[in-house]
Amino acid sequence: MARKRKKLGEILLEWGKIDPGALETALKYGQEHGIQIGQALIQLDLVTEEDVTRALAEQAGMEYVDPMNNPDVSAAMSLIPDDFVRKNLVLPLGKADGRLKVIIHDPLDLDVQDKLRFRLGTEIECYLAPKSKIKAYIENRIAKNDNSLDQTVDELKKEQESIDQEALAVEGLGEDDASAPIVRLINLLISEAVRGRASDIHIEPFIDHVRVRYRIDGICIERDSIPKSMQGAVISRLKIMSRMDIAQKRVPQDGRIKMMIDDQQIDFRVSSIPSYHGESIVMRILRPDSVKIGIQSMGFEDEDYQRFQRIIQKPNGIFLVTGPTGSGKTTTLYGALQALNTPDRKIITAEDPVEYNFSGMNQCQVNETIGLTFPMILRAMLRQAPNIILVGEIRDLAVAEVAIQAALTGHLVFSTLHTNDAPSAITRLIDMGVKPFLVASSIQAIMAQRLIRTICPECKEVDPEPDRFLLKLVGLDPDNLGDHKIYKGKGCKACHNTGYRGRKGIFELMELNNQVRDLAFKRAPTNKLRQAAKAGGMKSLLEDGKIKILKGITTPEEIGRIAQSEGIITED
Numbered sequence: 001m002a003r004k005r006k007k008l009g010e011i012l013l014e015w016g017k018i019d020p021g022a023l024e025t026a027l028k029y030g031q032e033h034g035i036q037i038g039q040a041l042i043q044l045d046l047v048t049e050e051d052v053t054r055a056l057a058e059q060a061g062m063e064y065v066d067p068m069n070n071p072d073v074s075a076a077m078s079l080i081p082d083d084f085v086r087k088n089l090v091l092p093l094g095k096a097d098g099r100l101k102v103i104i105h106d107p108l109d110l111d112v113q114d115k116l117r118f119r120l121g122t123e124i125e126c127y128l129a130p131k132s133k134i135k136a137y138i139e140n141r142i143a144k145n146d147n148s149l150d151q152t153v154d155e156l157k158k159e160q161e162s163i164d165q166e167a168l169a170v171e172g173l174g175e176d177d178a179s180a181p182i183v184r185l186i187n188l189l190i191s192e193a194v195r196g197r198a199s200d201i202h203i204e205p206f207i208d209h210v211r212v213r214y215r216i217d218g219i220c221i222e223r224d225s226i227p228k229s230m231q232g233a234v235i236s237r238l239k240i241m242s243r244m245d246i247a248q249k250r251v252p253q254d255g256r257i258k259m260m261i262d263d264q265q266i267d268f269r270v271s272s273i274p275s276y277h278g279e280s281i282v283m284r285i286l287r288p289d290s291v292k293i294g295i296q297s298m299g300f301e302d303e304d305y306q307r308f309q310r311i312i313q314k315p316n317g318i319f320l321v322t323g324p325t326g327s328g329k330t331t332t333l334y335g336a337l338q339a340l341n342t343p344d345r346k347i348i349t350a351e352d353p354v355e356y357n358f359s360g361m362n363q364c365q366v367n368e369t370i371g372l373t374f375p376m377i378l379r380a381m382l383r384q385a386p387n388i389i390l391v392g393e394i395r396d397l398a399v400a401e402v403a404i405q406a407a408l409t410g411h412l413v414f415s416t417l418h419t420n421d422a423p424s425a426i427t428r429l430i431d432m433g434v435k436p437f438l439v440a441s442s443i444q445a446i447m448a449q450r451l452i453r454t455i456c457p458e459c460k461e462v463d464p465e466p467d468r469f470l471l472k473l474v475g476l477d478p479d480n481l482g483d484h485k486i487y488k489g490k491g492c493k494a495c496h497n498t499g500y501r502g503r504k505g506i507f508e509l510m511e512l513n514n515q516v517r518d519l520a521f522k523r524a525p526t527n528k529l530r531q532a533a534k535a536g537g538m539k540s541l542l543e544d545g546k547i548k549i550l551k552g553i554t555t556p557e558e559i560g561r562i563a564q565s566e567g568i569i570t571e572d
Contacts (some may be wrong), residue, residue, distance in 0.1 A: 005059060006058075006059060007037075007059075008037055008038055008052070008055050008056065008059055009023045009026070009027070009037055011055040011058055011059060012041070012047060012051065012052075012055050015051075015055070017047050017051050017055075018041065018046055018047060022041075022044075022046045025044065025046075026040040026041045026044055026046060027040070029043070029044055032302070033296065034296070038052040038055070038056065045552060049130045049131070049132055049457070050130055052130075053105070053128055053129065053130045056107055056128060057107075057128040059107075060107035060128070062107060062126055062127060062128045063127050063128070064127070064128050064129070065093065065103055065127045065128070065129050066129060066133065067091050067103055067129050067133055067134060067137045068133055068136065068137055070093070072093050072094050073091050073092065073093060073103070073137065075094070076092040076093055076094045076095075076101075077091075077092060079092040079094075079095065079100060079120075080092045080100075080102070080116075080120070081119075083262055084115075084116075084119065085138060086138060086195075086262045087262060087264075088112045088115065088116075089104075089105060089131060089134050089135060089138070090102055090103060090104050090112060090116065090134070091103040091129070091134055091137060091138075093127055096125075098122070098123070099122065099123045099124060099125045100116070100120060100122050100123070100124045100125070101124075101125045101127060102116060102124050102125070102126055102127070103126075103127045103128070103129045103134065104126050104127070104128065104129075105128065105129060105130065105131035105134055106131075107126065107128060113126065132457060132458060132494075135494075136458060136493070136494050139195070139493075139494065140493060182230070182233045182234065182237050183237065185226075185230075185234070186234065186237050186238065186241070189201070189212065189223075190259065190261070190268070190283070191261050191262075192214075192223075193214045193283075193285065194261045194262075194266055194285060194287075195261075195262070196214060196216060196496075197216055197217070198214035198215055198216050198285060199215050199216070199218075199284070199285055200214070200215040200282055200283065200284050200285065201213075201214060201215075201282070201283040201285070202214075202215070202220065202280075202281075202282050203226075203234065203235070203238070203280065203281045203282075203283075204275070204280050205228075205231050205235075205275065205277040205278035205279070205280060206277055207228075207277055208228055209225040209226065209227065209228050210225060210226040210227070210228060210230065210231045210234065211225050212224070212225065212226060216496065217453045217498075217500055217501070217502065217503050218326060218451055218453065218503060219453070219498070221496060221498075231278055232278075235272075235278065235279050235281060238270065238272075238281055238283070239253070239255070239272065241255075241257045241270075242255025242256060242257045242268070242270035243255050243256070244270070244272060249274060249279055250274055251274070252271070252272060252273045252274070253271075253272045254269070254270065254271055254272075255270045255272075256268065256269055256270065257270060257283070264287075265288070266285060266286070266287060267285075267286040267355075268283045268284065268285055268286065269283070269284040269286060269353070269355065270282070270283050270284075271283075271284075286355050286356065288356060295308065295309070295332075295335045295336065295339055298328070298331070298332060298335060298504065298505045299504030299505040299506065299507070299548070299553075300505070300507060301539075301544065301547060304507055304509050304539070304544070307509055307511065308336075308447070308509060309339075311444055311445045311511065312336045312339065312340060312412075313340075314412060314444055315410065315412060316407055316408075316409075316410045316411055316412055317407050317412060317413070317442060317443065317444035318403060318404065318407045318413045318414075318415065318442050318443045318444060319336070319412070319413070319414050319415075319443075319444055319445050319446075319447075320394075320415055320416065320417050320425055320443065320445075320446045320447070321333055321414075321415075321416050321417075321446075321447050321448075321449065322416065322417045322418065322419045322420075322421070322422060322424075322425050322446060322447070322448045322449075323416075323418075323419075323448055323449050323450060324418065324420075324450075325418075326451070327449055327450050327451055328449055328450075328451045328503075328505055329416045329449065330355070330416075332447070332449060332505070333390060333414050333415075333416065334356065334358070336414060337349075337358070337361065337388070337390060337414070338358070340388055341358070341360045341361060343360075345387040345388060346362070346384070346385065346386045346387050346388070347360070347361045347362065347386065347387065347388045347389075347390070348361070348362045348363075348364065348381045348384055348386045348388075348389055348390070349361060349362070349363045349364065349389070349390035349391075349392070350364050350366065350374055350377040350378060350381065350389075350390070350391050350392060351363060351364070351365060351366065351390070351392040352365065352366035352374070352392050352393070353365050353366070362384070362386075364377045364381075366392070374391065374392070374393075374395065374398075374399045374402075375398040375399055375402050378391065378399065378402040378403065378406065379402060381406070382402075382405075382406055382409070382411075386411060387411065387412065388411070388412045388413075388414070389403075389406055389411050389412070389413045389414070390413075390414045390415070391403050391413065391414070391415040392415070392416065393415065393416050393417070393418075394415050394416070394417050394429075394432075396432065397432045397433040397434065400429060400432055400433075400434050401434065403415055404434065404438050404439075404442045407442040407443075408438075408441065408442055417429075419448070420448070421448045421508055421526075421530070421540075421541065422446040422447060422448040422508045422509070422510035422533065422538070423446075423510060423526050423529035423530040423533055424526045424529075425446045425448075426439055426443070426446070426516075426520045426526075426529055427525070427526050427529070430520075430523060436520055436521050436522070436523055437521055439520050440512070440517040440518075440520040440521045441517070443512050443520075444511070444512060445509065445510060445511045445512060446510045446512075447507055447508065447509045447510070448507070448508040448510075448541060449505050449506065449507050449508070449541075450505065450506050450541060450562045450563070451503045451504070451505055452503060452504060452505070452506055452545065452548065452554050452558050452559060452562055453498075453500035453501075453502070453503055453554065453558050454500060454501065454502045454503060454504050454553050454554055455487055455488065455489045455499065455500060455501075455552065455553065455554060455555060456489040456491075456492065456494060456495035456498070456499055456500055456501035457501065458492050458494040458495065458501070459489050459490040459491055459492040459494070459495065459499065460487055460488075460489055460490075460552070461487065461488065461489075461490055462485050462486070462487055463485075463486045463487060463488040463555075466478070466486040466488075466556060467556065467557070470556040470557050470560055471486075471556050473556065473560040473564050474542060474545060474546055474549065474556050474559045474560050474563070474564065475542060475543075475546060476546060476549065476550075476556065481550075484550045485552065486549065486555070486556065487552040487555070488555050489501075489555075499555075500554075500558070504548070504553065504554075506541050506544040506545045506548065506559070506562065506563070507539075507541070507544055508538060508539065508540050508541045508544065509538060509539070510533040510536075510538045511536065511537075511538075513532075513536045515532045515535070515536065516529060516532045516533055516536065519532055540563070541562065541563040542559070542563040542564070545559035545562065545563055546559070
């Protein structure tokens with residue numbers, strides 16, 4: 001008779017890693033959030049990822065290994081192609097008795113195991129390691145390999161005489177000439193940025209060098225500079241790749257690049273602008289997966305998540321998302337549209353530009369050179385009988401009026417607006433010239449948001465002496481934290497020694513109740529609207545940030561950078 005397999009929770013209970021109360025809490029949390037018990041325990045900080053992986057190994061009858069401290073992994077790396085390693089998060093451990101020993105992180109992922117057997121034509125023997133350690137090993141290896149970027153720059157320095165002339169830089173830099181040093185340099189620079197989770201690449205000329213920076217988790221991190229003598233060649237190569245006019249250097253230009261990196265199609269939106277020391281180029285990295293993370297993963301607290309889901313299911317009205325550039329507004333709106341994208345609904349979008357393409361949606365791009373403006377697209381949309389409309393941004397009165405007309409005639413309209421908080425969006429629309437009674441009757445809800453960096457899970461630790469001023473800055477009493485601990489990231493290779501890795505949102509979700517609508521109709525000031533919204537259950541950005549500090553998701557310093565408490569009292 002087959003031995004009954006123990007459950008993961010039972011194993012951890014036997015090992016004394018958790019108590020029955022913690023297990024019950026994790027089971028409930030997992031059911032509410034649709035995740036497995038192991039992931040729930042890790043997210044609630046009840047056990048470490050290593051504890052869960054060791055328990056999974058025990059459950060599956062596998063051996064646990066630590067790839068970071070196993071020399072066999074480095075020696076065996078040639079046994080599995082790099083692209084497969086990166087894409088599927090597996091590591092080779094060696095060969096024995098005609099079988100490939102391979103490290104995986106999920107014993108139930110039979111698809112990856114079948115792919116390995118098929119691609120390599122061999123039987124495999126699986127070992128288990130934490131997913132984060134496998135990723136860290138791969139990223140460290142990539143970082144070592146990407147030293148070839150520095151080697152390429154050194155090679156180019158030695159060949160400066162042959163690349164000083166821009167004409168020589170342009171000559172022979174066709175799409176297929178991958179052996180050319182400048183082509184190799186640009187390809188390495190781009191792939192390093194993509195693998196390092198950058199959202200932008202900044203190439204900025206100065207008087208004696210060309211600075212290269214990557215924006216990672218919203219913060220610019222400087223890469224080694226490129227010598228000034230290579231400036232012309234680098235700029236020309238990027239303009240050729242993005243289909244810009246390389247002869248035109250006095251006006252801004254826009255272009256796009258498509259590249260395959262690690263078996264994934266990556267789009268880049270490229271912008272060039274003349275500056276004092278030459279053309280400055282910014283490449284925005286557009287990853288399809290970055291806007292498909294799902295509403296649940298954006299960082300909503302449970303109460304706000306339920307309210308958000310209820311609002312986007314309404315049949316008509318306007319839902320506005322506000323915040324500065326780079327605050328995740330597009331990701332939030334796309335997340336809402338994906339949740340609503342079913343065969344029985346017609347969705348049309350008007351965007352400038354269309355950054356991500358989604359099946360099942362009709363996406364229109366603004367082109368003002370031929371007169372295809374937001375108002376024109378919106379008026380045409382209404383004749384297409386849509387259920388849901390997305391307007392990239394309400395920029396002026398003309399767009400606002402058509403959006404409101406659509407909302408009042410039975411359409412659900414999503415859009416963005418540049419304001420600092422949710423209540424001031426009402427004042428902004430009225431200042432644009434929209435009649436107050438139209439604002440009051442058409443808007444269902446307004447949500448302000450920001451993106452905050454989350455503490456790196458690899459180097460996360462309790463902060464034994466959190467800065468008292470920073471705590472007060474975010475409205476926390478240093479002497480009254482109760483059982484809550486404040487966490488920080490120590491800094492490690494995985495997070496580029498910043499202590500942060502990844503981002504989540506903080507939100508200020510304001511539903512328009514009768515009191516708020518009445519105040520909007522009477523042109524009430526923003527502070528009155530805010531008081532009424534808070535009375536109706538709205539949490540401010542700062543209050544949402546405080547929750548994430550106390551949950552150990554981020555730090556007081558990060559929330560203080562985004563939102564601050566008023567009336568800070570300093571110590572005597």
